[in-house]
Amino acid sequence: MGPLHGLKVIELAGIGPAPYACMLLADLGADVLRLERGNADAPPTESWDLLNRSRPSVAVDLKSPAGRDLVLELIERADVLIEGFRPGVAERLGVGPDEVLARNPRLVYARMTGYGQEGDLALRAGHDINYVALSGALWPIGRRGERPVPPLNLVGDFGGGSLFLAFGVVAALLHARASGEGQVVDAAMIDGSASLTTMTHGFMNSGYWLAERGVNLLDSGAHFYEVYETSDQRYVAVGAIEPQFYAELLDGLNLVGDELPPQMDREQWPLMKERFSAIFATRTRDEWAAIFADRDACVSPVLSPREAASHPHNVARQVFTTEGPLAPQPAPRFSKTPGAIGTPPRAAGSGTREGLLSWGISESRVDELRANGAFG
Numbered sequence: 001m002g003p004l005h006g007l008k009v010i011e012l013a014g015i016g017p018a019p020y021a022c023m024l025l026a027d028l029g030a031d032v033l034r035l036e037r038g039n040a041d042a043p044p045t046e047s048w049d050l051l052n053r054s055r056p057s058v059a060v061d062l063k064s065p066a067g068r069d070l071v072l073e074l075i076e077r078a079d080v081l082i083e084g085f086r087p088g089v090a091e092r093l094g095v096g097p098d099e100v101l102a103r104n105p106r107l108v109y110a111r112m113t114g115y116g117q118e119g120d121l122a123l124r125a126g127h128d129i130n131y132v133a134l135s136g137a138l139w140p141i142g143r144r145g146e147r148p149v150p151p152l153n154l155v156g157d158f159g160g161g162s163l164f165l166a167f168g169v170v171a172a173l174l175h176a177r178a179s180g181e182g183q184v185v186d187a188a189m190i191d192g193s194a195s196l197t198t199m200t201h202g203f204m205n206s207g208y209w210l211a212e213r214g215v216n217l218l219d220s221g222a223h224f225y226e227v228y229e230t231s232d233q234r235y236v237a238v239g240a241i242e243p244q245f246y247a248e249l250l251d252g253l254n255l256v257g258d259e260l261p262p263q264m265d266r267e268q269w270p271l272m273k274e275r276f277s278a279i280f281a282t283r284t285r286d287e288w289a290a291i292f293a294d295r296d297a298c299v300s301p302v303l304s305p306r307e308a309a310s311h312p313h314n315v316a317r318q319v320f321t322t323e324g325p326l327a328p329q330p331a332p333r334f335s336k337t338p339g340a341i342g343t344p345p346r347a348a349g350s351g352t353r354e355g356l357l358s359w360g361i362s363e364s365r366v367d368e369l370r371a372n373g374a375f376g
Helices: 017-027 065-075 089-093 097-103 128-135 154-179 189-195 198-206 243-252 266-280 285-291 312-317 352-358 363-371
Strands: 008-012 031-036 057-059 080-083 108-113 183-188 225-229 235-239 299-301
Touching: 008 017, 008 065, 017 031, 017 080, 017 108, 017 154, 031 065, 031 352, 057 352, 065 097, 080 154, 097 108, 108 154, 128 154, 128 189, 154 183, 154 189, 183 189, 225 266, 235 285, 285 299, 352 363
Parallel strands: 008 031, 008 080, 031 057, 080 108, 108 183
Antiparallel strands: 225 235, 235 299
16 A cells, blocks of 8 residues: 555646656555546556556646636645646646645645746756756766766756655655645755755865866776776676775785775876776676675676666566566565555546546536536
C-alpha cells in the first residue's frame, strides 16, 4: 500500500519534474489523479512515458468553465495539488492558490517552475540547462580546459526540481495535519540545484576547492577520482578517496612498492592520471571489474542504463523491474509499508471515468461533465 496510502493528490499535468514528483508520490501509495488534455474515450493502451505510471489520466479542459469547476470540486476531496505552469497561468485558469485554498484551507498547493514565482526571470522560458547554468551547478562539471558538460537533466529537472518538490509537499503536509493550515510550496529548479552545490560552496569557502574546472577532488582533477578508458573502449570509475581504499587501488594496479608521490600532492595528479590511464588501457572493462571484485578500492565498471539492469547486485536487490517495460523500481524502501509500481502509464484521458469514480464523482455527474465539455 505504501507509506503515503490515503494521501489524495491532484496533478495538473505538465512535463518533466512535476510528473516525476507525482510518480514518486504515487509509487509510495498516494492516490494521484493526473488531469490533462486527452481523449476521455481513449482505450487504456500503454504509453512509453514511464513518468506517468501508477496513476490514472483524466481528460480535463482547463479552459472550459466545466473543466475548471471539476478541478475545484476535486480539490475539496484532495490533500495536495501540484502544478507546473508558468507563474500566473493557474490564476488565469481560475485554479490558482486563492481560489483553491478558499475551497480547501488545509490543502498543500505545490508549484514547480524553473525560476520561481517571482524574480527578474520568473516569466522567462527555460530548461534544465538554463536553470543549472544560473544556479552555479553547471559550471564545475567538466574537465580542465574544456567547457562544462550538461549532466543530462538530472541536476535541474529531477534533482533540483522533482525531489525538492516532493520533499516540500511532505513537509507542508506535516504542518497542515498538525495545524489545519494549508500553504503554497514554491519549488524552483534554480533554488534546488543551487542547494545541491552546498558542499561545493563549503569547499570553496575553505580555499580547498579552486575556482577552476577539472582540478579538484571530485571534478576529475584527482587521479583517484576519475573515469578511465579500458582496452575495449569501455570505462571504469575510480573513487578511492580514503587512504585505505587508495592502498587497495594501488594493489589492484600492481603499483605497491613503486616510488609514488603522496596521494594528495595536487601537483602530481596530472602525471599520476597519465600513469593510471596507461595501466587501465591494458585490460578490458570486465577484466578490471574482476580484478577489483574482492577489493575495497571503490572501482566500478561504468554500465549503460540497460547493462545496469542485469548487474548481479541490481538483480539481487531488484533495483529494476523484472516484468513489463524495463524501469527502476520505487525508492526509497520501507520495511513495513513498501511502495510499488501501480498501473503502467496509459494513454492521455484513458482513465477519466475510472479515476473520477474512484474519487467519489458519481456516474451521473461524470455524464453531466461530459455534456458540459469538461473533458474537452
